[in-house]
Amino acid sequence: MRWAVIQFPGSNCDQDVFHVLKNVLAQEVDYIWHKNSSLNGAEAIVVPGGFSYGDYLRCGAIARFSPIMSAVKEAATAGKTVLGICNGFQILCEAGLLPGVLVRNTSLHFRCETVPVRVEHPASRFTSEYLTGQVLRLPIAHGEGHYVADEATLDSLFLHKQVLFTYSDLQGRNTQGANPNGSQRHIAGITNRAGNVLGLMPHPERASEKILGSTDGLGLFTSILANVGTPVAQAA
């Protein structure tokens, strides 16, 4: 399967996700420079983490104007898989592909550590290899991962099973103490209504090799691979 990893000026997890796709999962991967307008026929697109444009103005706010983003939007509309990790999540929100916005962590500090993340359900192209309620150990590394949306949007996200990941404790409970950034309703990752665009703050690519301490992130990529060709799930 062919993947595209978008490179914005300031992307810095591009090489990490490229490595996991190419060397761990033996995929075909291309780096796509943000000034390009073609995705080279990729079936899945990764918008990687980093500090695109230095996070100036607001994280992700400038990247959305890059030429490549029109191609990403087209691909999303066509039902291709789009995965935004960390800064990539912020960019997808800014670009209007996902609802809501990510603001400063309530602690006001950047936070980097491995945290428990609960899988909400496996009925998605991103989580089919996981179990409902499974607790993953995934690294986070962000200063602005506090997910915010209005109450109606939040309700709708849960009603339409768009919330795929939440922060929890090791037992899978969504406690306040286990919420690393103040995210509303402990949200760590959401999809669009059609279910083909995922944004999440944790870094699955950092938890895809045993030597790095966790392989819990691998299931996200293998889920995508297992669902190639699956039609876009129609929201109920």
Place this chain on the structure above:
Amino acid sequence: MLDPVITPELIAKHGLTTEEYQRIKDILKREPNFTELGIFSVMWSEHCSYKNSRLELRKFPTTGPRVLVKAGEENAGVIDIGDGWGIAFKMESHNHPSAVEPFQGAATGVGGILRDIFTMGARPVFLMNSLRFGDIRPDKLNAATNRRLLSGVVSGIAHYGNCIGVPTVGGEIYFDASYDGNPLVNVFCLGTLKTSEIQRGAATGAGNPVFYIGARTGRDGLAGAAFASRDLTEDSKADRPAVQVGDPFIEKLLLEACLELFQHPEAIVGVQDMGAAGLTCSTCETASRGNSGIEIDLALVPQREPGMTPYETMLSESQERMLVIVKAGHEATITKIFEKWDLPCALIGRVTEDGFMRVKNHGVTVAEIPAKQLADEAPLYKREAKRPADLDARQNLDLSSLSEANPQDTLGKLLSTPDLASKRWVYRQYDHMVRVGTVTAPGSDAAVVRVPTGENSWKYLAASVDCNAHYVALEPKLGALIAVAECARNLAMTGAEPLALTDNLNFGNPHNPENFYMLQQAVDGLAEGCRAFDIPVTGGNVSLYNQSPAGPIDPTPTVGIVGIIRDAKHITPSHFQNPGDAIILVGQPGEELGGSLYLREIHGLERGKPPELDMEREKKLHEAVRAFIRLGEIRSAHDLAEGGLLVALAECSVGSARKLGATIKLDLPHSRLDALLFGESQSRAIITTRPENASALVSLLELRGVPAHRIGTVGGNELKVQVGGSSPREFTWEVALLHQAWDGALDAYLA
């Protein structure tokens, strides 16, 4: 604008002595103008010329079979790690800027060391740091200021490192009143490169174009090098304009653009970053290394603000800038790459053959100086050294009148001191995982990072930075030797053998003979340590004038050692791993309390002689631990350092993922219980192994001449320690409570 007239006052204000000014006149065979005076003052500052320390630095061993680029030759040394790959690494200080503007001071320190590394053609793969502050506990003097400095420095490091995407994987932080008003911010960076792609900073080939790349020049950081070469005083706040402002986003672009450019060796002659002394240093040093001259026109330099004088442009330390000498005819290669990255790139001059650094402004010559004499012939001073008058008195320690504190309470107190407490509050602000290389995260004896050497092939490096400045203050040569030994010991515990060392010498004003004595002795100690382990010094940094009105800092010769682990399966953790594992104390039991954390924290005494160090014994320990790690017999290994045996055991528990306790029986001869438990005798470690192999391992260690005692077993949720002898004692701590004391302390001080 008319240049000021050069007066004795103006010369003094530039930090130049009458003799130095005479030397300038001899070199120029005339009076310098104002711009030239500024140029000499920064190049001949301690920060750039090492004029007070260079004679001492010559004592360091700098050669070895793995050395590809020697210390001092280029921006950073390069060491061969095999299979056609090398590593470039170095440590640098940003102490003075951080004292007056902690966030930007620390951030630009990180930016500077990163540029030093990628200028060599290497991709930076990890960062570390060594920090010192005054005490942050609420009841201590200046605590609020020290907390503000700590927070600012940590945020600054995090800001720059996180944004550029280079993980900060380890470091050390200590607190002592001697750093009040003069914190230390030493940053370390390591990069990897193909040995065939090492970049050099020489300007050769008359007529070759000189390009300026990166951020525009502004008025920030004016004469920062000179600022760093004088004492900090009450008036230092007025030096804020000498502190640079960093932009990690631009540096990220510059890094990627440079690495892309380096893929075109046919187009590049030389590269040099603009760090201290900016445009001045990069032009005269590249010319000097190339035995050539260089001519630039300042009107062509990309500028952030209008109306900058030649003096300001030459002395600005604006960040994220580099100088590249391109082969004539290949100009398009560089301009194309910098267009892609949307970065300024300007042709500002040419290499010449007359040996002069000639600076023009709109075609008018504003400075003309022989490059070699400016760059390499700064005066060298042999400063007077005098053993501090109070050293003997401070080394004198009478234990007979010292009461023994109860270990039951003492352990928790020590674990919650800022020095020993978990540094999680700090390192979780650093992205320590980006680049998917961090195998051993912060919080262990040494960081272990896998670095790519080709697609999906890796080398495993271990790295640590260390310095117990209390020891150095009490006996500088021994203290420095211990710093090397402890750093190498940290590496050995992970399974690594040391490759090379970088150092950062932080001392007070060298004109004070007592300060200079400390520097001289510490350099002797570092050099001896390097020879003992047969590792070269690959470069480093000297930071003098670290003193506030209250006096000099404790002398702090920080060392950073990088080692290599042969096989991923040898990577060994510091903390307890499995219930039931046998615990072995390796090394000679000792009872030395001099200079210990216990004396300082519990009895308020900063005195005594630091523990003895026998390098042969130390080396045997490292070799034995490495050997049995490679045989797969060691499940965890942790060295004994501040706090001694009991603290090390507690650290093995509280640091373990499952917070595993242990049952310990100490049947070791001792005269004082506190000295047995909290003494800091060197060359010791705690290792764990499978219980069935424990006695065999003990005898094999003894056979190698390494004393070993099986002292207990891992397991449970308590740390239980029984002490045998004439008056047996038993102590029990709940690991959860110790963990709380250790893990929550910094959060509480900084809340």
